[in-house]
Amino acid sequence: MNFICTKSDLLQAIQINIKAISSKPQMPILSGIYIHAEDNTLDIETTDYDIGIICKIQADVKEPGTIVLPGRYFADVIKTLPGDNIEISSDTEQNTINIKSNTAKFNLLSMSANEFPKIKKLESENNLSIRSNILIDLIKKTSFACATEMIRPVFTGCLLELNNAELTMAATNTHRLAIKKEIMDDNNIDLSAKFIIPAKILNDLAALLVADIPIDVNISYSHNQISFTYENIYIVSRLIEGQFPNYNTVIPPSFSSSVLIKTKELQGAIDRVSLISRSNQYNIITLAFDTDNLLLSSNNPEIGKAEENIDIKLNGQPMNISFNAKYILDILKYIDSENITFSFNTEVSPAAIKAVGDDMFIYVVTPVRKAV
Amino acid sequence: MNFICTKSDLLQAIQINIKAISSKPQMPILSGIYIHAEDNTLDIETTDYDIGIICKIQADVKEPGTIVLPGRYFADVIKTLPGDNIEISSDTEQNTINIKSNTAKFNLLSMSANEFPKIKKLESENNLSIRSNILIDLIKKTSFACATEMIRPVFTGCLLELNNAELTMAATNTHRLAIKKEIMDDNNIDLSAKFIIPAKILNDLAALLVADIPIDVNISYSHNQISFTYENIYIVSRLIEGQFPNYNTVIPPSFSSSVLIKTKELQGAIDRVSLISRSNQYNIITLAFDTDNLLLSSNNPEIGKAEENIDIKLNGQPMNISFNAKYILDILKYIDSENITFSFNTEVSPAAIKAVGDDMFIYVVTPVRKAV
Numbered sequence: 001m002n003f004i005c006t007k008s009d010l011l012q013a014i015q016i017n018i019k020a021i022s023s024k025p026q027m028p029i030l031s032g033i034y035i036h037a038e039d040n041t042l043d044i045e046t047t048d049y050d051i052g053i054i055c056k057i058q059a060d061v062k063e064p065g066t067i068v069l070p071g072r073y074f075a076d077v078i079k080t081l082p083g084d085n086i087e088i089s090s091d092t093e094q095n096t097i098n099i100k101s102n103t104a105k106f107n108l109l110s111m112s113a114n115e116f117p118k119i120k121k122l123e124s125e126n127n128l129s130i131r132s133n134i135l136i137d138l139i140k141k142t143s144f145a146c147a148t149e150m151i152r153p154v155f156t157g158c159l160l161e162l163n164n165a166e167l168t169m170a171a172t173n174t175h176r177l178a179i180k181k182e183i184m185d186d187n188n189i190d191l192s193a194k195f196i197i198p199a200k201i202l203n204d205l206a207a208l209l210v211a212d213i214p215i216d217v218n219i220s221y222s223h224n225q226i227s228f229t230y231e232n233i234y235i236v237s238r239l240i241e242g243q244f245p246n247y248n249t250v251i252p253p254s255f256s257s258s259v260l261i262k263t264k265e266l267q268g269a270i271d272r273v274s275l276i277s278r279s280n281q282y283n284i285i286t287l288a289f290d291t292d293n294l295l296l297s298s299n300n301p302e303i304g305k306a307e308e309n310i311d312i313k314l315n316g317q318p319m320n321i322s323f324n325a326k327y328i329l330d331i332l333k334y335i336d337s338e339n340i341t342f343s344f345n346t347e348v349s350p351a352a353i354k355a356v357g358d359d360m361f362i363y364v365v366t367p368v369r370k371a372v
Numbered sequence: 373m374n375f376i377c378t379k380s381d382l383l384q385a386i387q388i389n390i391k392a393i394s395s396k397p398q399m400p401i402l403s404g405i406y407i408h409a410e411d412n413t414l415d416i417e418t419t420d421y422d423i424g425i426i427c428k429i430q431a432d433v434k435e436p437g438t439i440v441l442p443g444r445y446f447a448d449v450i451k452t453l454p455g456d457n458i459e460i461s462s463d464t465e466q467n468t469i470n471i472k473s474n475t476a477k478f479n480l481l482s483m484s485a486n487e488f489p490k491i492k493k494l495e496s497e498n499n500l501s502i503r504s505n506i507l508i509d510l511i512k513k514t515s516f517a518c519a520t521e522m523i524r525p526v527f528t529g530c531l532l533e534l535n536n537a538e539l540t541m542a543a544t545n546t547h548r549l550a551i552k553k554e555i556m557d558d559n560n561i562d563l564s565a566k567f568i569i570p571a572k573i574l575n576d577l578a579a580l581l582v583a584d585i586p587i588d589v590n591i592s593y594s595h596n597q598i599s600f601t602y603e604n605i606y607i608v609s610r611l612i613e614g615q616f617p618n619y620n621t622v623i624p625p626s627f628s629s630s631v632l633i634k635t636k637e638l639q640g641a642i643d644r645v646s647l648i649s650r651s652n653q654y655n656i657i658t659l660a661f662d663t664d665n666l667l668l669s670s671n672n673p674e675i676g677k678a679e680e681n682i683d684i685k686l687n688g689q690p691m692n693i694s695f696n697a698k699y700i701l702d703i704l705k706y707i708d709s710e711n712i713t714f715s716f717n718t719e720v721s722p723a724a725i726k727a728v729g730d731d732m733f734i735y736v737v738t739p740v741r742k743a744v
Contacts, residue, residue, distance in 0.1 A: 304480035
């Protein structure tokens, strides 16, 4: 095998492919990057069995062939190469790969291409297309709410529900729930389906998709897999098996009290007040809603107390409600609106945060019962 | 006690003071920040017994007094306060300190001011003054060469030698040695002394002194302490006891071969070649000097090989010498000159790196004996 490609193309591909290489691969071959060169195209693949990634880039292929290179080393080498172009050739007798760029020459031991589990493309009739900015918004406003520990697999993923033109993404760790909806104006949505996608691949995807100009992402799915295709990239992931809780029953049908608050003002106040509470496992802060004042406070007998006041106009009954400060801060980070509405019923029932101007998003958080 | 000061002044002081708070204080009181308010001045002190720091800032002192606050919490609180001004008052009955700024109010438990080991200022007749940019240069070009592990205390510090107008700083970990000299044009140098300063405090100082305009730093020393005074800051540190090796005997008196190399070109080549060697404990790369070519190479039987060529003009005999790549890379980072000279005698004797244009700096590095 022998080809020449640009450093920038290869580096970009490898930095995407590396996301499917586990830090602790199940088998040695899964630490490798598979490259198939043919018809002036490189087919670059990596997989950890949960996720598979294929990037295609152009190259001047002088001799077609297939190689597998040790992933992390190959990525480090490509990153530091001094030239704009890279020539890669295999020496089948020596079982090594030569990498040349400008004054630099590397000779890496190759891995066995036969052992690499080549990614099977998902063949499905269930397809939809979504703009990348919309997909990013769905992910960013929900995936943070997942459980980080493997309490139950379904809580480590986001539910994606298709209901004709309505697309809903939901995530919960049982203490808080984030739901974001989108109405698709494309004509390609006449689907009804729901599946749970691992949060990790969604977060990776959101990071990869960050670009100035929105692009189309094509999604295909089967009963146990989902794939995302855009530009020269193909990503396939397993789905999480199990039953996602019915989120509609978690959202209170109505609220007896609500208040409008400036997003940044609330964020700053909780940031400060939680300095005292955050050393504690439950990170409890108390929100005391009064007619025209919200008093936020926290208390740790070993450190001290913090208090902060925000002017508000309360619609409803004064009430003291305690929360895990992190659960409120988490959502405020992803709200772009200047104001939010904070709604509640009692000091023990779920409260809701909505971004003013976005009716398609709701965040529900359960209060902490405070020892009296 | 009661005073008002600006957030920016207090924050700047605390970010300096915090450097003398150990992450694992020997006694609880050493985790505290001591503040004495009097005559519209705050005297802010911290110490871990090895280092002591005093910062003085202006304040509107309404009621003089002394407090000690839990250091890390106090720093976090000040950092996040919403207003430009901060009011701090003590409640002696409650044993608490009130901190107010704009809408935020904190109430921190105070520590016992009587228990705090107030810093004694070093009274010494041995004083000199040095420009901050010169001091930073002395530190940056030597302190990296110290031992990081406590093999022998003297190798964790930099030797500072005063010899009339000549100032020398030297550091070694026994495998490499960095020496930087300065000729002082001030008339205040008629001193002869040598002492070993802990690298940690020198690195902290170099980081604190980074400013656009050079300032004067006043240094005082006794047999076991050194102090640095500049602007509103006073830093005192213990000295390291012991005998620093005679560095003059380590520098070879002459070299049979030498070569001129572009600093960045050598740095780039070693960076790449060491990708292969760095997974190995000794990180060995080989420099093969030939008449008009330098071949850098490394080799790891489990990964592969790397090679890189640099055009040179060798003055002397061709030779292959092996080094720990890190020991060469370390010094190249701190050389500002476009070119260096690399000088050597044999493949087992110390080689030297000098920055072209700076006769006051030399770096000596011992080759690695390579298993044949």
